[in-house]
Amino acid sequence: MSRPENVLYDEPGPRARRRALVGTVVAGLLLLGVIGLAVRKLAQEGQFDMELWGPLIDPGNESFRDVWRLLGRGLQATLISAVLAIVLSLVVGTLLGTLRLRLGRWSRMPVVGVIELLRGLPVVITIFFVWQVLPETPINVGPLPGEDGLWYLVIGLTLYNSVIIAEIIRAGVLSLPRGQGEAARAVGMTEGQVMSTVLLPQAFRTMLPALISQLVVVLKDTSLAAVLGLYLETLRRANLIAQNLDNPIQVLTVVGLMFIVINYALSRLAVWTERRVSRSGFRPEAAEAEVTAGA
Amino acid sequence: MDPVLDNLDLYWSGFLRSLGICLWGLVGSLALGTLIAAFRVSPIPSLRWFGTAWVTVIRNCPLTVVLFFFAFGFPELGINRSYYVFGVSALIVYTSPFVCEALRSGINAVSAGQAEAARAIGLTFTQSLGQVVLPQAFRTSIPPLGSVLIAMFKNAAVVGAFGVGQDLFSVGKGLANAQGYDALPVLTGVAVFYLLITLPAGAILALLERKVAIVR
Secondary structure (H helix, E strand, C coil): CCCCCCCCCCCCCHHHHHHHHHHHHHHHHHHHHHHHHHHHHHHHCCCCCHHHHHHHHCCCCCCHHHHHHHHHHHHHHHHHHHHHHHHHHHHHHHHHHHHHHHCCCCCCHHHHHHHHHHHHCCHHHHHHHHHHHHHHCCCCCCCCCCCCCHHHHHHHHHHHHHHHHHHHHHHHHHCCCHHHHHHHHHCCCCHHHHHHHHHHHHHHHHHHHHHHHHHHHHHHHCCHHHHHCCCCCHHHHHHHHHHHHCCHHHHHHHHHHHHHHHHHHHHHHHHHHHHHHHHCCCCHHHHHHHHHHHC | CHHHHHCHHHHHHHHHHHHHHHHHHHHHHHHHHHHHHHHHHCCCHHHHHHHHHHHHHHHCCCHHHHHHHHHHHHHHHCCCCCHHHHHHHHHHHHHHHHHHHHHHHHHHHCCHHHHHHHHHCCCCHHHHHHHHHHHHHHHHCHHHHHHHHHHHHHHHHHHHHHHHCCCHHHHHHHHHHHCCCCHHHHHHHHHHHHHHHHHHHHHHHHHHHHHHCCCC
16 A cells, blocks of 8 residues: 555545545635635735835836835845855854864853853843944944945844754754764864864754755844834834835735745755755764664 | 843733734744645645745745735725734734745644544544544644744834834833933843743744653
8 A cells, every 4th residue: 555645644535535635625715715814804805906006016106116126135234244144154063063063061151152142142132232332342343345234133143043053053064974083084184174164064064954944044133123113124114114105914925925935945955965965865863863773 | 230220010911912913923923834734735626736836925925014014005005003903903914925935834744644544443524534534633833833933023023113103122212312312221121021922932832842752
């Protein structure tokens, strides 16, 4: 017998299939009914009027070019902050992760403390904290390039995501077979060489899908700047447009779609890399199991 | 730490307010997430399709966009509620696909042999579901569900930052901006109170995980 597609129920027989068909029709009608009601409500309130949609979809509309120019700048700002944050997080996270692995039980306590602290704080608080407290310290982000608030957002996001990435890297290194590190040490490499030329490259490869998924999180979190009013990224610009044209539902729909398309593409990329990484024949878990079984 | 000690009552009420957002979010997102998970594994294609669409759309949308949709979109349709209601609803809607996926991963982790064995010894559909498959599925989904819920507790701060008012974030913002206290001690106080929510939650979940973990 072929493996059932779902553990919950068997291959359906004629009666079950009939019931499923009835259920499909009933549920489908119910769903259509709900969607129909929502659409009717939207239509009643005039939310489909060209007056509201025109600036977004009609190239002939007088505001069309301005709206898309602003949204384009917002998207650019979102991408810049997300890329800066993920690159910096990768660097800081790798350092933190290896530090936590390399230090002894007592000396790594401060590192573990910092990691747990930053992981337990909501990222919106971290960003607000950086924004409010950094100007009171001698650290000055003024000379750095970029628009207002960019670096507060980037530093806040980096603080949070670097500890997440540190944990991802640590898990990746720990999942490698012990023989990798032992062999490297046996041929006379220093601890630093073992980490940088043997363990980390392998950990990065197996952790690539998780790192791409983290990029989705960062991309979504850049929009927290809109709640704080810190930086002119996509959502904040969209909000300003919606206030001017008085069409929040339409603008937010477009912005939501932009996020969904980008993030969906990134998650597919993560799944694809995951398949590639595991297909290339090297599975750390499997290797680990073999080693323990052999010993 | 004077600004914190002087305003301890403000912090405490802010803490309770934030805790309230978290608890409403917990109850609501578990209920909605379970419903969507039931849709996604049901034998009825139209419900499965709806569940998949719900998860794909909302999971890829930032919480802030969902929040703005509720707060600025609904009034356009003549639906007016307080920011608190909108904020909590947005939090529930945003968390539901993550809860759904955590539960579904638990169901998928139950090996088909378990259900086949249950049927082979003559258990009915309800018996095999209720006594064999779902108990295992539920226990397996505790760890991912735990991290989803902790992330939700942290997202409650976003709802607060958005302007619900009187929660921990607003207390900190008010003290730092309006009353001119130094930002560092004020916000450190906010951070400590937030850790009072997230760290115990993490500890409770770790305990639960150890209690119900199954060794496969």
